[in-house]
Amino acid sequence: MSIKAFIDQVKGFVRAENIITDEALCFALSTDASVYRLIPKVVIFIETLDEVKAILLSANNYKVPITFRAAGTSLSGQAVSDSVLVVLKNGHWREFDLNISKESVCAGVGWVAGDVNKQLAPFGYEIGPDPASIDSCKIGGIVANNSSGMCCGVAKNTYHTMQSIKFTLANRTEVDTASKASVSR
Secondary structure (H helix, E strand, O other), rough: OHHHHHHHHHHHOOOOOHOOOOOOHHOOOOOOOOOOOOOOOOOEOOOOOHHHHHHHHHHOOOOOOOEEEOOOOOOOOOOOOOOOEEEEEEOOOOOOEEEEEOOEEOOOOOOHHHHHHEEEEHHHHOOEEOOOOOOOHHHHHHOOOOEEEOOOOOOOOOHHOOOOOOOOOOOOOOOOEEOHHHHOO
16 A cells, blocks of 8 residues: 555646645544544545546555545544545535426535525425435435435435436446446446
């Protein structure tokens, strides 16, 4: 495992201001809403899918563990790392497509869940999961954790209310579960 070589390679495709190696800043960015404290060696704010793919390839090449994080509202410590913490940069990852006739919404992983509900409210809809942190957690964290909530129970948790998902595997393969061709590939 070579964190230094990994960071040097990442500097080739992620903007310098999005790569945090300063120990004090890494310490400041190391917590989520849990009681766990792991201090990452580097924090990388990502803006694009191409950056995700390149980070996955670099991490695999250098055998460097990475942890992805959305808003960091986790109570169980899954948004902390003592290696590489990859964080969704605010203002990005906010694709949005509302289809009232199909009673569906496609929201990017960077959307705060409460903001999605504000977009749906005029139509009498809301997303299924209702975690206590709904006004600060992001769709990416909700999906990654199969979030539920006090009012939705298991019937409206993430996995039961999600029609499809687009994701990227560690080998950089993109999968879209709404596409039969993508799934069969």
